[in-house]
Amino acid sequence: MINKLVDKIKKTNAPIVVGLDPMLSYVPEHITKKAFDELGETPAGAAEAIWQYNKAIVDATYDLIPAVKPQIAMYEQFGVEGLKTFQKTVDYCHEKDLVVIGDVKRGDIGSTSAAYATGHLGKVQIGSKSYSTFDEDFATVNPYLGTDGIKPFVDVCKEEKKGIFILVKTSNPSSGEFQDRMIDGRPLYEWVGEKVAEWGADCMGDSYSYVGAVVGATYPEQGKILRKVMPKSFILVPGYGAQGGKGADLVHFFNEDGLGAIVNSSRGIICAYKQDKYKDMGITAENFADASRKAVEDMIEDISGALANR
């Protein structure tokens, strides 16, 4: 799957991923109204509204991008109905040949971590049959529990040719509370980064490992260091746009081959229709997905431009 991701990035010339993190407040009123008219102001109604919203955004952008990153929390808050929409979204993105990064940030140990890996990346055995359940291509994973938490994911990745992105240095303001603490002269995130390289060393695709890392766009200096610590790991970079990251800040997350990183934008794309910039172009809530397409084009230009000029 890391090979597919690399191929698609090369084909689209777009090292970006669209974060499908829908808040109900993002969804234009004509969509929520229709869903609530049909299903009521219920979890099923909310899930239907989000599904229609996602579908329109995917339809408007899928030919420009290699991958999407649905954030499961936004679905999980609506319970089982929300998770049905999560699954429908993953399946629909696969129909559109997109790589799906499940932003699930799971992390546990032993058989429990194996169960998460099975549910999100693998196949669950039921009697004589086996099923792919949520079936993302990549999942994000939390490293706090150490190798016992990561190994079961790596095992499933090897078997299924799928991948993970391990949290190393997150994009939020307080990420330094623990991640920046100095241990033997180096911050914790560097030690985690070294482990990522180690965990990924024996499950390599053609040029990059199945085991990648998450490093926030908001920390470009750390990204520069971590790029060197984990040369064969793809870096998933959240925090672009709404959280403050800009294309020019991100060049050091990439290797010399112009690969090795994929930058996520969520609100900046899926909620683009609320920005003055796109409103001024005549976009309204009715054709919100056109704004998302334009925002993807602008993001590609920003990042590709920065990479070309480095």
Place this chain on the structure above:
Amino acid sequence: MINKLVDKIKKTNAPIVVGLDPMLSYVPEHITKKAFDELGETPAGAAEAIWQYNKAIVDATYDLIPAVKPQIAMYEQFGVEGLKTFQKTVDYCHEKDLVVIGDVKRGDIGSTSAAYATGHLGKVQIGSKSYSTFDEDFATVNPYLGTDGIKPFVDVCKEEKKGIFILVKTSNPSSGEFQDRMIDGRPLYEWVGEKVAEWGADCMGDSYSYVGAVVGATYPEQGKILRKVMPKSFILVPGYGAQGGKGADLVHFFNEDGLGAIVNSSRGIICAYKQDKYKDMGITAENFADASRKAVEDMIEDISGALANR
């Protein structure tokens, strides 16, 4: 909810929690056969088998215990159908007046963390209505992302009078890889423990905080230190039984009032019927839940005995 947990521990004299972490291989054949006959070897069939298994164990033990801890990964691996059983299990345990600790180990930032908190502990707003979705009483949370990840949970806890247990020192062999690393002369888990005490300070129940910690039974020395670092935090202690922890090792997780900790056992209770000890008492797969009841009684005796003898 921390007050309810304390009350129920006092009433049952049982500072224990039953981990409802069902593997399909734990479920006796007569249950899986019936479920598969009805629903096929499908996720729905597996989910039905697990539901019947859980229900029998809860029915056999609920009067002896204050709380249960369903491990969501074991349900999530079966996708949406599995999560329906998770929800049914939570609801059924509430009918039996049990405190439900959702072992979800979620952790993200900002609005994403808020969505997890909403989905598991709070109420989600949909138009003019609001809904409790998974509706556990406590959830486990990962601290790697710092305050930005924890604060949204604390906010919901304050509003709903619910609680969280934050991973501090986990029970697994490799937990030391990051958690034991020394920072300014003290291991990372102590720094995390200090933060737990800080986060919990302004959301107190009568005697304990809504914000607790997870510290593995397999690390009694660390438990002794962390007990002092977080005097007002309840400690959820996994790793008893199958992972090697014993009652006598656990006394230092408790405060002088005999409270402050709750010890989890999962496999040792739900899968007791497979142990020679209970087989020798004439228990078979048919009356597997009787073994679970006996295992709960034995665990209470072990821990209460150790507390009485300290």
